[in-house]
Amino acid sequence: MKSITAQKPLEELLESLGKAKKVFIVGCGTCPTMMGTGGVEQVSSLTERLGETRKKVTGSIVLPVACEPLPFEAQKEFLSEVDGAEAVLVMSCAYGVRAVADLLEIPVLPALNTLFIGREAEPGVFIEECSQCGDCVLALTGGICPITRCAKSLFNGPCGGSVGGKCEIDPKVPCGWQLIYDRLKALGRLEQMEVIIPPRDWSLSWSGGPRTYSLDEKERSKGSK
Amino acid sequence: MKAGTNLEKVLNAGYFAVTAEIGPPKGGSARVIESKGEMLRHTADAFNVTDNQTAVVRLSSLAACGILRRIGLDPVMQMLCRDRNRIMLQGDICGAVALGIGNLLCLTGDHVKFGNHPQSKVVFDIDSIQLISAVRTMRDEGKFISGEEVAGPIPIFIGAVENPYADPFEFRTARLSKKVRAGADFIQTQAVYDVPKFTQWMAEVCESGLDKQTHVLAGIIPVKAVGMARYMRDYVSGVEVPDWLVKRLEDAKDVREEGIKIILEIIEEVKLIPGVHGIHIQAVGWEEVVPEIVERAGLLPRPIV
Numbered sequence: 001m002k003s004i005t006a007q008k009p010l011e012e013l014l015e016s017l018g019k020a021k022k023v024f025i026v027g028c029g030t031c032p033t034m035m036g037t038g039g040v041e042q043v044s045s046l047t048e049r050l051g052e053t054r055k056k057v058t059g060s061i062v063l064p065v066a067c068e069p070l071p072f073e074a075q076k077e078f079l080s081e082v083d084g085a086e087a088v089l090v091m092s093c094a095y096g097v098r099a100v101a102d103l104l105e106i107p108v109l110p111a112l113n114t115l116f117i118g119r120e121a122e123p124g125v126f127i128e129e130c131s132q133c134g135d136c137v138l139a140l141t142g143g144i145c146p147i148t149r150c151a152k153s154l155f156n157g158p159c160g161g162s163v164g165g166k167c168e169i170d171p172k173v174p175c176g177w178q179l180i181y182d183r184l185k186a187l188g189r190l191e192q193m194e195v196i197i198p199p200r201d202w203s204l205s206w207s208g209g210p211r212t213y214s215l216d217e218k219e220r221s222k223g224s225k
Numbered sequence: 226m227k228a229g230t231n232l233e234k235v236l237n238a239g240y241f242a243v244t245a246e247i248g249p250p251k252g253g254s255a256r257v258i259e260s261k262g263e264m265l266r267h268t269a270d271a272f273n274v275t276d277n278q279t280a281v282v283r284l285s286s287l288a289a290c291g292i293l294r295r296i297g298l299d300p301v302m303q304m305l306c307r308d309r310n311r312i313m314l315q316g317d318i319c320g321a322v323a324l325g326i327g328n329l330l331c332l333t334g335d336h337v338k339f340g341n342h343p344q345s346k347v348v349f350d351i352d353s354i355q356l357i358s359a360v361r362t363m364r365d366e367g368k369f370i371s372g373e374e375v376a377g378p379i380p381i382f383i384g385a386v387e388n389p390y391a392d393p394f395e396f397r398t399a400r401l402s403k404k405v406r407a408g409a410d411f412i413q414t415q416a417v418y419d420v421p422k423f424t425q426w427m428a429e430v431c432e433s434g435l436d437k438q439t440h441v442l443a444g445i446i447p448v449k450a451v452g453m454a455r456y457m458r459d460y461v462s463g464v465e466v467p468d469w470l471v472k473r474l475e476d477a478k479d480v481r482e483e484g485i486k487i488i489l490e491i492i493e494e495v496k497l498i499p500g501v502h503g504i505h506i507q508a509v510g511w512e513e514v515v516p517e518i519v520e521r522a523g524l525l526p527r528p529i530v
Contacts, residue, residue: 151336151338152306152307152333152334152336152347152349152352153349153352154333154349154352155352155354155355156352156353156354156355156400156403157354157396157399157400157403158391158392158393158396158400159333159353159391160333160386160387160388160391160415160462160463161335161336161388161391161462161463162391162392162393163390163391163392163462163463164392165392165393168335168336168339168462168463169336169338170338175392178392178393181393181396182393193396193399194399194402194403196354196355196358196403196406196407197355198355198358199311199350199351199355199359199370200351202350
């Protein structure tokens with residue numbers, strides 16, 4: 001599992017940098033390195049490309065895990081390296097951007113788009129299998145998530161647009177409910193398809209407002225499971 | 226009687242029902258709805274109004290159905306789960322009742338990707354089966370999804386759709402059964418062109434006794450031109466247009482007449498299939514052909530019940 005990211009175009013980075021001339025670049029040694037979007041190579045390539053514009057790259061670093069807090073000594077070192085820059089470009093998912101922004105008083109800008117939390121299904125191809133809805137239904141649906149894999153997040157079987165096992169939105173996209181049907185059939189649990197699943201409690205998902213979770217039960221917000 | 230609409234009465238009296246679709250304009254003209262309604266007045270028992278079909282913005286189904294009601298027609302309000310959450314859906318159902326609309330067709334809705342605002346955020350808070358069940362609970366138990374009480378009656382004759390041609394084909398009857406269990410009083414199907422496949426599906430429907438619990442109306446889409454037939458065959462999701470149909474239109478001298486003949490043959494065959502209680506004619510953008518089709522199919526005059 002990793003944060004699936006893609007690079008933003010240079011023009012967009014220049015626009016977000018605005019008047020800031022001196023730029024520091026942060027990469028991430030975890031997901032973006034494995035994805036080839038924000039590792040050592042990509043940081044040096046962005047340094048080069050920015051150098052060809054009127055920006056000046058003051059330095060760069062690839063943090064081992066950009067979304068984790070830095071140990072005290074490393075933090076001090078990081079701050080002194082960044083010192084003098086007018087903005088920071090972070091080549092990581094939004095979590096890394098947030099963690100770096102917490103340390104600095106200058107603009108910390110994303111160089112990547114965070115697409116989804118995904119899995120490498122085949123070499124170089126990543127798929128989303130979980131929308132982090134807060135109330136897992138995989139037990140009812142043969143281990144395939146209808147919220148994530150069905151374009152309409154249906155709960156009671158495929159819509160009328162499922163043809164030849166493909167979704168109506170794109171002949172390359174498998175119908176999530178065809179996948180569920182095939183899996184339940186293989187498991188000998190097709191009777192599950194007959195059950196009418198009632199409306200869902202979306203308050204456990206993003207619809208319930210910004211989510212937090214505490215290991216301390218007393219600190220947990222109401223409704224979280 | 227659940228709602229006492231004309232459609233419900235016609236079906237309950239055992240007549241072969243005819244419903245016809247009225248496409249609303251891409252603007253605020255009540256006149257367009259009224260004139261289409263006047264044109265079709267004596268040719269069908271009830272009139273569906275689509276709800277931002279294929280995700281293209283149009284005059285709302287609720288308002289259009291209110292206009293049809295005002296000129297004395299029995300509307301079938303189509304309602305999608307794509308654009309409204311459960312608050313808005315239930316609010317609009319109450320609004321429909323207030324306007325005297327008594328038939329409601331519950332659908333999932335085409336994905337926004339097909340429409341003229343593909344960047345929209347989709348809603349899909351509940352799905353069509355959950356919507357059917359919600360309407361039934363509002364009507365029969367006087368309760369909203371939340372369990373709170375509805376103030377006053379919700380007399381709605383509940384409709385649903387089914388596509389006998391979609392996949393997995395083996396699941397299609399089971400899916401219909403889910404809709405009927407959830408509360409569907411009538412079903413309007415996707416367009417029927419491949420009659421043998423539809424007949425096979427209807428046999429399964431009757432075998433599981435669903436024809437005794439709901440009224441199935443076979444979907445009919447008249448084909449105006451060769452290009453339209455090819456387009457539906459190749460691009461419209463969920464519609465299965467056989468090659469022979471395209472071929473017949475291609476070879477015809479008078480394409481319009483050949484298209485009507487094909488549709489009349491399909492209606493003739495469909496009338497004989499056990500368990501089919503009517504037809505639903507969706508003459509997309511070609512409503513003026515409906516009176517001719519209904520007349521030549523021998524389905525006039527419509528019953529007065």
